[in-house]
Amino acid sequence: MFGYMIKRLIQMVVVLWAVSVLVFVMMSFTGDPTFMMVPLDATDEQIAQARRILGLDESHLVQYWRFLSNMAQGDFGRSFVFRQPALTLILERLPATLEIVFLAMALALLVAIPLGVYAGANPGKPASRAVMAGSLVGISLPGFWLGMVLIFIVAVKLQWLPSSGRGPTTEWFGLRVSFTSWEGFRHLILPAITLSIGTLAILMRIIRAEMVEVMKQDYIKFARAKGATAKGILFKHGLKNALIPLVTVFGLMLGDLIAFATLTETIFAWPGIGKLLVDSIYRGDRPVIVVYLMFVALMFVVVNFVVDVAYALIDPRIKIK
Amino acid sequence: MASSRPVISATLRPSRLRRFFASEFFHNYKRNLSAVLGSLIVFLFLAMVTAGPFIVSQNPYDVAQLDLMAAFKPPVWLEGGSSEFWLGTDGQGRDVLASIVYGSRISLVIGLVAMGGACLLGTTLGLIAGFYGGRLDAFIMRIADIQLSFPSVLTALFLMSAFGTGLDKVLIALISVGWVVYARTVRGSTLRETQKEYVQAARVSGLPNRRIILRHVLPNVLTPLIVVATIQVGTFVLIEASLSFLGVGVPVTQPSLGLLIKNGFDVLFSGLWWVSIFPGLFIMLLVFGINLLGDFLRDELNPRLK
Numbered sequence: 001m002f003g004y005m006i007k008r009l010i011q012m013v014v015v016l017w018a019v020s021v022l023v024f025v026m027m028s029f030t031g032d033p034t035f036m037m038v039p040l041d042a043t044d045e046q047i048a049q050a051r052r053i054l055g056l057d058e059s060h061l062v063q064y065w066r067f068l069s070n071m072a073q074g075d076f077g078r079s080f081v082f083r084q085p086a087l088t089l090i091l092e093r094l095p096a097t098l099e100i101v102f103l104a105m106a107l108a109l110l111v112a113i114p115l116g117v118y119a120g121a122n123p124g125k126p127a128s129r130a131v132m133a134g135s136l137v138g139i140s141l142p143g144f145w146l147g148m149v150l151i152f153i154v155a156v157k158l159q160w161l162p163s164s165g166r167g168p169t170t171e172w173f174g175l176r177v178s179f180t181s182w183e184g185f186r187h188l189i190l191p192a193i194t195l196s197i198g199t200l201a202i203l204m205r206i207i208r209a210e211m212v213e214v215m216k217q218d219y220i221k222f223a224r225a226k227g228a229t230a231k232g233i234l235f236k237h238g239l240k241n242a243l244i245p246l247v248t249v250f251g252l253m254l255g256d257l258i259a260f261a262t263l264t265e266t267i268f269a270w271p272g273i274g275k276l277l278v279d280s281i282y283r284g285d286r287p288v289i290v291v292y293l294m295f296v297a298l299m300f301v302v303v304n305f306v307v308d309v310a311y312a313l314i315d316p317r318i319k320i321k
Numbered sequence: 322m323a324s325s326r327p328v329i330s331a332t333l334r335p336s337r338l339r340r341f342f343a344s345e346f347f348h349n350y351k352r353n354l355s356a357v358l359g360s361l362i363v364f365l366f367l368a369m370v371t372a373g374p375f376i377v378s379q380n381p382y383d384v385a386q387l388d389l390m391a392a393f394k395p396p397v398w399l400e401g402g403s404s405e406f407w408l409g410t411d412g413q414g415r416d417v418l419a420s421i422v423y424g425s426r427i428s429l430v431i432g433l434v435a436m437g438g439a440c441l442l443g444t445t446l447g448l449i450a451g452f453y454g455g456r457l458d459a460f461i462m463r464i465a466d467i468q469l470s471f472p473s474v475l476t477a478l479f480l481m482s483a484f485g486t487g488l489d490k491v492l493i494a495l496i497s498v499g500w501v502v503y504a505r506t507v508r509g510s511t512l513r514e515t516q517k518e519y520v521q522a523a524r525v526s527g528l529p530n531r532r533i534i535l536r537h538v539l540p541n542v543l544t545p546l547i548v549v550a551t552i553q554v555g556t557f558v559l560i561e562a563s564l565s566f567l568g569v570g571v572p573v574t575q576p577s578l579g580l581l582i583k584n585g586f587d588v589l590f591s592g593l594w595w596v597s598i599f600p601g602l603f604i605m606l607l608v609f610g611i612n613l614l615g616d617f618l619r620d621e622l623n624p625r626l627k
Contacts, residue, residue, distance in 0.1 A: 018467050026483040133355075136616070140555065140608035142562050145582055145601030152594050163590070259472035263563055267586070278567055281482040293479060300470050 120211020362610025443503025451511025
């Protein structure tokens with residue numbers, strides 16, 4: 001186990017390094033950021049000076065080395081637009097994103113588990129077919145469009161919930177969050193529902209497929225023969241084993257939610273890292289894009305590592321090579 | 322059931338089409354409501370994007386045909402709607418239905434072309450990785466692993482932010498995120514196939530590797546790709562819509578369904594819902610049809626996954 005963890009840690013570092021190379025190469029493609037910094041009527045001399053300050057007059061290899069060593073020291077550069085360290089910008093906005101991501105995840109699990117288990121345990125029933133058709137619709141619709149429909153119906157027409165912004169925030173263990181006040185929570189509802197739909201639909205299908213598999217196993221037949229109640233079989237024998245693979249999709253789920261948060265946050269003007277990324281892309285604010293990508297890569301790599309280790313601990317059938 | 326099928330005699334082989342209609346595949350298809358529905362939706366979309374521009378009254382991107390007096394008309398069944406514009410008009414007097422017909426065309430072409438490109442690239446890399454193995458294999462598969470640890474939308478968004486907008490760039494971005502799934506599938510089946518006797522025999526008889534790969538291995542690894550490719554068209558349509566919605570996809574002169582939604586979003590708060598809601602509804606319908614078809618194909622062609 002220990003050796004396995006060391007090997008995975010080395011893999012993590014290699015992945016992050018590869019991402020840093022890719023990010024650096026792609027960013028060198030995006031044109032010259034010098035013109036973001038200098039006034040429109042700058043002289044050639046001023047432009048050359050700006051290039052020197054940005055370090056763009058040196059070779060790509062030197063630039064990459066500086067990029068890497070700065071990052072290793074925790075210096076990710078400053079935003080061209082905000083004139084602040086890019087990392088600070090990301091960290092400031094992170095709680096807002098995590099708030100809708102976790103609420104969306106909770107919502108998805110809460111709805112998908114019962115429906116998926118039902119559809120998997122009773123295949124062929126009309127209600128199960130309806131659940132499956134519903135999940136296919138959920139996969140097929142663009143999430144951001146659903147957000148717009150919700151805004152139009154719930155916020156514009158019915159005026160039940162606010163259509164955009166984060167609302168009041170309060171301090172909670174040092175983080176600024178909205179869910180602690182009713183007004184703040186009202187702002188959370190629509191973005192979280194919008195974000196959860198895609199994940200919910202996929203999760204439902206995974207749980208159903210898993211449940212169908214599990215219910216075919218010998219231990220289920222044995223439990224039936226033993227005379228266990230239908231409820232006991234479903235929850236004690238079926239559900240418990242069907243949920244193990246959920247641990248492995250956790251990383252994928254989190255990744256998807258973070259990715260789609262860029263769209264959801266844009267629609268609802270939610271001040272999280274996703275909206276920051278989209279705004280930075282519009283403004284050509286390179287340092288912020290780079291930090292966002294490196295940060296998200298780190299997050300995914302760590303989550304996948306934890307998931308793999310947790311999976312091996314939960315399921316004794318899995319042997320680590 | 323089996324007795325009702327036509328008996329095929331060796332002397333009188335029916336045509337390919339006949340054989341297809343008599344096949345088990347077609348038999349199952351006929352009896353599967355969702356498969357028929359899915360293919361009907363896809364067929365209608367294909368008909369719409371090929372014949373549509375000749376049917377709708379207006380080319381929404383020909384400025385001469387636009388009438389500002391007809392701007393912001395609601396759909397025909399609402400008060401103030403006109404029978405000339407079934408689904409209403411946008412701020413420039415563009416017919417929403419005509420925009421959708423032209424937009425579906427762009428969305429669907431992007432989805433299909435990018436799928437073809439990703440399939441070609443991924444299959445090639447998968448064949449090479451699986452057949453030759455070694456370092457090349459390890460290299461290709463590590464790239465695939467790294468890429469899979471990022472959600473496609475995010476990778477595509479990042480690539481578009483580096484490339485800038487444009488139809489060709491959207492295609493490159495989609496192909497770059499889409500090849501992985503083919504490479505992995507093909508590599509796996511290639512590894513299995515190369516163990517088999519017919520490949521050994523081809524090797525022993527001294528055929529060049531290229532020929533073994535293309536004539537012997539390739540035809541035997543293609544079936545699982547049909548399912549992947551079908552579903553990927555839908556995925557690509559959705560990713561492209563997301564990119565265009567964020568303003569980093571297709572240019573405004575070639576609006577896809579996603580860009581139509583974006584344009585409509587700006588006027589949603591004034592209550593002009595039809596400009597953005599209908600394009601989204603069409604995306605949903607198209608992807609839903611593709612997924613229905615994909616589900617059926619998966620059950621038929623990869624019965625192990627059932």
